[in-house]
Amino acid sequence: MPSDAELIVHVLRRCTFGPTDAQLERFTGSRPTDVIDALLADEPRPAPPIRFRGGENDDDFDRALRWWIDRMGSDAGGLSERMVWFWHGHLTSSLEKALPRLMADQIHLLQQHALGNFRTLMQSITVDPAMLYWLDGSGSTASAPNENYARELMELFTLGRHSGAYTEADVEAGAKALAGWWVQDWDDENDQPLDEVTAFFEEEDALQGSVTFLGSRVRNASDVVDTVCDHPACAPFVAGKIHEYFVGAPPSQARRAELAEVFRFSGLEIRPVVEAVLRDPEFLDAVGNRPRSPLEWYFAFERLVQIDVEPWILEELGQLPMQPPNVAGWPDSERWLAGGAVITKAQIALDYSWDSETLGAGNQVDEVLRRAGLIDVSNDTRSALEAIASDDEIGRRERASLLHAAVAMSPEFNIT
Amino acid sequence: MPQKISRRELLAWMAAGGGAAATGGLLLSQQDADPSASPTRPATGPSTATTAPTPTTGSASAASAATPTDRLLVVLEMPGGNDGHSMVVPDGVPGYYDLRPQTGIQRADVLRIDDRVGFAPSLPELHQRGATIVHGVGSTTPDGSHFEMMNRWWTGNPRLADTPTGWVGRLADVLDDGSSPVTAMSVAAGGHPIIRSAKGTTIALPGVDSLWTVSGADPGDRFMQTYQQSLRTMTNSAGDTGPAHVARATMSETIEFADQLLAGTDREQVGEDPGDIDDGGYGWEQLGQALRFAANTFERDLGVRVIHVSMTGDFDTHEGHAYSHPELMGELDRALASFHADLVGKGLDDRVAVMTVSEFGRTARENGSAGLDHGTSSTMLLEGPGLRANHQLGEIPSLTQFDDNGDFLTTVPFDSYLAGVVEHWLEVPASEVFPSDPATLDIFA
Numbered sequence: 001m002p003s004d005a006e007l008i009v010h011v012l013r014r015c016t017f018g019p020t021d022a023q024l025e026r027f028t029g030s031r032p033t034d035v036i037d038a039l040l041a042d043e044p045r046p047a048p049p050i051r052f053r054g055g056e057n058d059d060d061f062d063r064a065l066r067w068w069i070d071r072m073g074s075d076a077g078g079l080s081e082r083m084v085w086f087w088h089g090h091l092t093s094s095l096e097k098a099l100p101r102l103m104a105d106q107i108h109l110l111q112q113h114a115l116g117n118f119r120t121l122m123q124s125i126t127v128d129p130a131m132l133y134w135l136d137g138s139g140s141t142a143s144a145p146n147e148n149y150a151r152e153l154m155e156l157f158t159l160g161r162h163s164g165a166y167t168e169a170d171v172e173a174g175a176k177a178l179a180g181w182w183v184q185d186w187d188d189e190n191d192q193p194l195d196e197v198t199a200f201f202e203e204e205d206a207l208q209g210s211v212t213f214l215g216s217r218v219r220n221a222s223d224v225v226d227t228v229c230d231h232p233a234c235a236p237f238v239a240g241k242i243h244e245y246f247v248g249a250p251p252s253q254a255r256r257a258e259l260a261e262v263f264r265f266s267g268l269e270i271r272p273v274v275e276a277v278l279r280d281p282e283f284l285d286a287v288g289n290r291p292r293s294p295l296e297w298y299f300a301f302e303r304l305v306q307i308d309v310e311p312w313i314l315e316e317l318g319q320l321p322m323q324p325p326n327v328a329g330w331p332d333s334e335r336w337l338a339g340g341a342v343i344t345k346a347q348i349a350l351d352y353s354w355d356s357e358t359l360g361a362g363n364q365v366d367e368v369l370r371r372a373g374l375i376d377v378s379n380d381t382r383s384a385l386e387a388i389a390s391d392d393e394i395g396r397r398e399r400a401s402l403l404h405a406a407v408a409m410s411p412e413f414n415i416t
Numbered sequence: 417m418p419q420k421i422s423r424r425e426l427l428a429w430m431a432a433g434g435g436a437a438a439t440g441g442l443l444l445s446q447q448d449a450d451p452s453a454s455p456t457r458p459a460t461g462p463s464t465a466t467t468a469p470t471p472t473t474g475s476a477s478a479a480s481a482a483t484p485t486d487r488l489l490v491v492l493e494m495p496g497g498n499d500g501h502s503m504v505v506p507d508g509v510p511g512y513y514d515l516r517p518q519t520g521i522q523r524a525d526v527l528r529i530d531d532r533v534g535f536a537p538s539l540p541e542l543h544q545r546g547a548t549i550v551h552g553v554g555s556t557t558p559d560g561s562h563f564e565m566m567n568r569w570w571t572g573n574p575r576l577a578d579t580p581t582g583w584v585g586r587l588a589d590v591l592d593d594g595s596s597p598v599t600a601m602s603v604a605a606g607g608h609p610i611i612r613s614a615k616g617t618t619i620a621l622p623g624v625d626s627l628w629t630v631s632g633a634d635p636g637d638r639f640m641q642t643y644q645q646s647l648r649t650m651t652n653s654a655g656d657t658g659p660a661h662v663a664r665a666t667m668s669e670t671i672e673f674a675d676q677l678l679a680g681t682d683r684e685q686v687g688e689d690p691g692d693i694d695d696g697g698y699g700w701e702q703l704g705q706a707l708r709f710a711a712n713t714f715e716r717d718l719g720v721r722v723i724h725v726s727m728t729g730d731f732d733t734h735e736g737h738a739y740s741h742p743e744l745m746g747e748l749d750r751a752l753a754s755f756h757a758d759l760v761g762k763g764l765d766d767r768v769a770v771m772t773v774s775e776f777g778r779t780a781r782e783n784g785s786a787g788l789d790h791g792t793s794s795t796m797l798l799e800g801p802g803l804r805a806n807h808q809l810g811e812i813p814s815l816t817q818f819d820d821n822g823d824f825l826t827t828v829p830f831d832s833y834l835a836g837v838v839e840h841w842l843e844v845p846a847s848e849v850f851p852s853d854p855a856t857l858d859i860f861a
Contacts, residue, residue: 288660291662291663326567331609332580334662337662337663337666337667338619338620338666339619339620339621339666339669339670339673340604340619340620340621340622342630342666342667342670342671343621343622343626343627343629343630343670343674344622344626346629346630346647347626347629350629350643378650378653378660379653380649380650380651380652380653380664381650383649384645384646384647384650385646387642387645387646387649388642388646391642393638394638394639394642398639398642402639402642402643402646405643406643406646406647406650409646409647409650409667410650411650411651411660411661411664411667412660412663414663415660415662415663
């Protein structure tokens with residue numbers, strides 16, 4: 001039975017990218033439900049957007065990556081940033097087809113809607129430049145529409161493949177109604193890239209009249225988005241994904257239906273669904289029930305060694321922000337424990353541990369476990385760490401380095 | 417000494433409902449493997465599992481000394497879309513030079529196979545050893561998206577929908593006899609969709625060098641000895657149950673596999689001069705070193721039957737094709753030659769077949785940047801025991817009649833090609849690995 005301290009750590013790990021020292025201090029002596037209350041109530045300081053000027057530069061992505069990682073790892077982001085990461089993995093777009101500045105703009109869009117209204121989020125992202133490039137919406141004309149977005153909108157974003165909710169005819173019809181949008185990223189007059197990239201609508205490329213889509217008449221992108229949001233399969237599908245994100249497993253059919261009701265009743269507001277998920281006993285029961293994702297491992301590892309860790313290691317670990325492997329988002333979580341991941345982490349752990357913050361004079365095993373945010377570990381893990389701590393044949397710095405590296409490799413550190 | 421539970425036993429225990437609430441999340445891999453999507457044995461009729469397949473003409477069993485269970489396979493991926501006609505050049509087929517004014521290869525440079533086709537000039541070793549050529553391999557419903565087509569090739573499913581496993585992963589699951597933790601491997605850093613399996617019989621490892629982090633530390637290197645010992649201590653027992661144990665079991669199996677792979681081998685001496693490191697006769701190109709790892713792994717005889725390697729060179733030659741493609745072919749030629757020589761030296765050449773894969777070919781016509789855009793069908797190569805040298809299968813797609821997009825037609829569906837290797841070389845019935853249950857290409861015909 002997890003202690004309150006363990007539950008608080010669990011809540012912070014699942015609801016933010018912490019726990020940070022500031023969070024732990026803030027919530028010392030609280031009950032786990034207090035922490036949930038507080039995180040739900042927090043209004044995050046608005047995330048300042050990142051600006052790019054003067055054409056494409058090689059270091060644009062590096063800047064965008066650090067901007068986002070800094071935000072996620074800070075105390076300012078809270079539950080909202082956790083939801084931004086969810087939306088990024090659900091409503092995917094990628095650097096594969098969209099420049100860093102466009103991806104950064106899309107993340108900023110997600111930051112504004114993460115806990116807001118789902119319909120508004122879907123309306124906005126449907127005509128977001130990065131999304132228009134990623135799923136080939138830009139330049140899709142009603143006479144020869146590209147079906148990519150219409151399909152993924154239903155299959156992956158709102159209704160689900162298994163729902164039986166849509167047919168190929170709907171994909172075709174949806175694509176026609178969505179047509180007419182273009183990304184404006186070039187300043188024709190001065191023949192150079194635009195600093196502010198926007199999307200614009202070209203009437204002559206758009207559908208004239210209306211088509212039948214999911215049983216309704218639709219004329220344009222806004223109608224298409226409204227229709228999918230109103231579809232009975234949408235609320236359970238999206239609410240179920242939110243449950244799975246926080247709890248680590250899909251909900252039961254009954255639970256999914258309950259959450260769908262919450263979602264619909266609120267007018268498709270996201271926050272009430274998140275609240276319902278977090279307040280359900282299943283959430284606090286989910287301690288340690290899934291692998292840590294590379295992003296979670298990265299933040300926890302950085303806190304462990306207490307030095308800056310290069311965010312580019314996320315590429316080696318298979319989870320580089322803004323570059324999900326495909327339109328379905330991040331792979332299933334068991335992949336994070338795969339053999340190659342073990343090997344990769346074993347090296348990263350060694351590389352950074354050498355420069356880790358010096359341990360104090362007290363019990364070094366306890367200290368390094370505290371830095372790792374681990375309260376309860378198995379006898380095997382503890383034995384391994386104690387064997388290192390008591391090894392007289394290696395130097396003090398070597399011992400400290402190995403303690404950090406070993407705990408980063410421990411099974412407990414790799415699940416959450 | 418507590419008994420270790422293997423990861424597979426643990427997954428089976430969890431699938432049976434053990435520790436359901438606490439470990440629910442980690443059942444995802446089982447839940448996602450939708451039984452209706454994965455191939456199953458027929459409910460009625462004789463099981464094909466132990467029945468010997470009907471011998472076909474020119475089958476490997478006649479030509480190769482290796483029994484079916486000794487046979488090994490390398491799946492060599494050329495990501496980005498390899499232009500088959502720049503690899504096996506149809507210079508003797510009317511229409512070729514019309515399509516490729518800038519990227520066409522001069523007749524005098526082509527390494528002749530017959531009066532219609534020959535190998536690219538950068539493939540002399542392959543030309544000399546001889547390979548079986550498969551023309552026109554692609555999708556009958558082509559798609560121009562890398563993601564879509566790679567996913568189809570990796571899953572081995574033309575319709576793609578709902579295939580959470582890769583074809584090499586499913587093949588590994590079928591070949592697995594429980595005697596080894598790993599039946600198929602991908603030489604890759606972080607897992608690869610092609611080896612995703614339901615039973616956990618596959619592993620992705622970046623290369624042998626990286627394994628030295630977790631295994632085989634020098635006896636004099638106290639630091640690394642201590643590190644590696646700590647990893648073993650932490651993954652030692654089956655004491656607790658629950659999700660941390662899956663992490664523990666996976667790490668334990670990885671380390672155990674690394675131990676087996678490295679046992680008895682010497683770590684390359686790293687001297688002052690980087691040239692001191694032994695390249696194993698492969699040179700230092702990426703594909704060569706990946707195939708070196710494959711050869712060494714096969715030699716260890718650990719139960720690994722299939723190894724997937726992917727070239728890091730980019731075949732997506734939208735521009736400057738005439739410069740890039742020969743470089744890629746050169747690397748391919750050298751790597752395969754070194755691999756073959758190594759297999760001969762290790763006495764493995766009668767057991768290993770190599771097959772190439774690539775998600776699509778290129779456009780029939782060049783674009784305005786002396787390049788080729790995403791196409792449809794491409795040419796594949798096979799090399800191994802019983803495979804006839806410079807023999808051609810399939811048909812060269814027409815160079816004058818194209819599909820509605822002006823691309824080459826497909827004459828061999830890609831799942832038939834994959835299934836043909838699985839069924840005729842490894843003698844695993846295609847239906848056990850491929851959901852589309854395709855007609856198999858007889859690679860020994």
